[in-house]
Amino acid sequence: MFKYIAKRIAYFIPTLLIISLITFGLSKITPGDPVKLALGNRDSGGDAGQALEKMASEKAYYEKAENLGLNLPTFYFAIASSALPDTMYKFVKKADKETLGDLVSQYGNWKEISAYHKQLKELEFSLFDVVVDNTIFENMKEIKQKVQLLYMTSDDMDITNHIKSLIKNTEGQPRLNTVYMKTQKLDALYQEMKEKKSVANNYIPVLHWYGTENQYHRWLLGNAPWFIGEAKPGQSKGFLRGDFGQSYLDSRPIASKLKDAIPWTLLMNILSLVIFYSISIPIGVFSATNKGTRKDRFTTIFLFIMYSLPSFWVATLLVTFITTDEYGLNLFPTYGLGEIDDDMSFIEVLGTRAYHLVLPIFCLVYGGIAYVSRQMRTGMLNTLGQDYIRTARAKGNDEKTVVWKHAFRNSLIPIITIFSGIFPGLIAGSFIIEYIFSIPGMGKLALEALTARDFPMIFTVMMLGAILTLVGNLVADIMYSVVDPRISFEK
């Protein structure tokens, strides 16, 4: 047994690693610039007129990027085209990275492309030295816009047009002379880039090795010391040590947001679990022992209907019809968990909470009852047909002993299979119900994160769900052999 568990846990690790790779991979192909999202989507000085302001916002951007570890290579290694430099990851801005990548795809000569990019940057900064007056106000607006566009495009026609417009706007303006010179140089560099095209470089793949200083490593394992010493500020401990990073939404640590939400979800799910297991197991046994009678048929049909009722429909119906005065039945609160005052006694608090949780828990429970009872019935029926049950009856045991002592334990197999699904269900099982009844649990947290594109949150919940599923499967496997000694894992 112990050997088996050890083996299962050893299997656990590669599966977990693959899941972490999938999660991480998904988080990397998310649209938008993560640093900008984390900064609250403030524009990083595109229109800011002052050099100082621009510098400050650039600085804030790079600090945030460093803070999030985004200035590191993505993974332990990379296979990239030989045209790209191995330090490509140092271009933190997503727009820069994409534009440069596209230029490389087209021309394949990094030296010229980076010269062009540098010149573009120089051009942008030279704009701050220009003293703007009425004569060139319109020109400046146009120039700034075109420069921003140049950062984002790699299309030959677009670039040519933008540069042309820059030259047109700067030509013959004494105040814009330096800008004009720089634009001319940019144009020259661009032409050179086009002439010295060497696309063949793109077709040679190169392996870059980056070591452990990479984003994946830092996300999963962290860069703080493991056993001795304290984490310095700015160091993260990594996902496996419970450091899930910060939410983009409000910069709060994700762990603390989870800590607020998980108790409600746990409470709801555990309560409903206890209720539906204690109701449905007797129902299943009853229905199986009375197989073929009218009672059984009635129960089966009733359970089937319950099983097919979508819980979000039932919840909507309940909210619509018995929580408001519209239809004369205002029996339960519509949503939330109720107001709690400081001077309320414990009993009162408990009462308020329970009153608010009746409907959500009912919605979670009825589907579970239907499902588990049906499984219990099938399991029981299978067991009751076995030879050893006939033996037990032949020995003269009364029906009650046969059912509860001989058959019951062995018919629990399907129930255990369901039970393994409960662990992930504890955090992800009641999304819709929480959403409908506005209960501040995991579901609400995850859905809020989804609408706000708060990726660290979403992927943390996904990882946790996966880990709990693995744990659930392990527990179920162990329990199989506990209830049915015929199942053995020693081969």
Added chain:
Amino acid sequence: MSKIPQKIDQSYWGIVKRQFNKNRLAVWSLRMVYVIFFIGIMADFIANDKPFFCRINGNSYFPIFKSYGVGLGIAKYPQELANVNWNEVKYDFVVRTPIPYSPQNLDLKNKDYKSPMDEQDVESSRWRHHLGTDNLGRDVLAGMVHGTRTAMLVGIISMSISVLIGIFFGALAGYFGDKGLQMSRGRFWLSIIGFFLGLYYAFGVRSYFLSKALAEGMGGFILQLLISLGLLIGIFALFNLIAVLLKRIPFFGKKVNVPVDIMISRLIEVKVSIPTLLLILSIVAVMSRPNILMVMVIIGFTSWTGIAKYTRAELLKVRSLEFIQAAQSLGYSEMRTIFKHALPNSLSSVLVAIAFGVASAILLESSLSFLGIGMRPEDVTWGSMLSAARGYFKAWWLAIIPGFAIFVTVTVFNLLGEGLTDAMDPRQKQ
């Protein structure tokens, strides 16, 4: 008088059919499935603001059929009908659909939740909203009809994707097991290298052209995608050719086992370990502009494991039977043996998995659209209509009707699955 014994079909499917027909509930469910498909297919001809046929100022038009051409980009509305409100055009003669509204039509005179029972501001009973309207004045009945189409599409699209993936992986794992597939060592490694190199050239190097084509239009993108796929297959084949040459060297020619079953079972385990709803939410979050069609595709890509498990278990049983050994000893290729001999004889249990799969896919899609995930504002589905009920508790019709449709559809497919399971259970054969 002796009765003439009727010829009874004693083939496997004959027996299954007889067993199935004994189950009245299942037979009715199958009929209901036909009805759902009928409504889904004919949705445009049941509820539409465009007429079948109309005559305006002496010119004849067939607007519904024209709209298909416009949708495909091969036709254009005539100038005078380009941007009209079809319900306000002055017709000389017109043949309309039974419900003269499209789900997107905003009837401004009947907005803000007109109940089916209330008085409605309509010209005649022909224009009545029989199931009421929502806050924007959209006809609920039209929404229900077109929602049926969405549900049907979810069933078809999601299930075909998951059936294809599931059967492919399940068949490979079940047929070959861990010891059934052998290839030369050289070929094994070169296939892996060839596959990844193929990916690099087909999608890594060409990513710029692919994304550029995607931005410009679907046609160009598909062309570029085909070029990429061709490259991938070409490079893979090239490496396999090299492997044939390398076979002569003893080291590379040595046969090795490919543990197909372990690899695929691991893949299934990884997939099953991620809660489906969470996985779908995360994938939708990653997309820049999600829509219902993409949600359907994602559901398909995330729910193939059930079918793969069924197929695998069936093929494990089938592969040791005599007729497979006969096919193998006749020297048929492995692909032919799998797909022509082994698979058709193990599809019956997959059918059950499909019936239950459709039910859960529809349920999943309606709960996603209930949460508003992957929905554009103009999309109307059963789930989105049900969630509209949450905005206004007086609108009992929005709370009851769409939910009831979801309930019936899910139940029908579940009953169908149960009926099939019972009919195929060998213990029931007499």
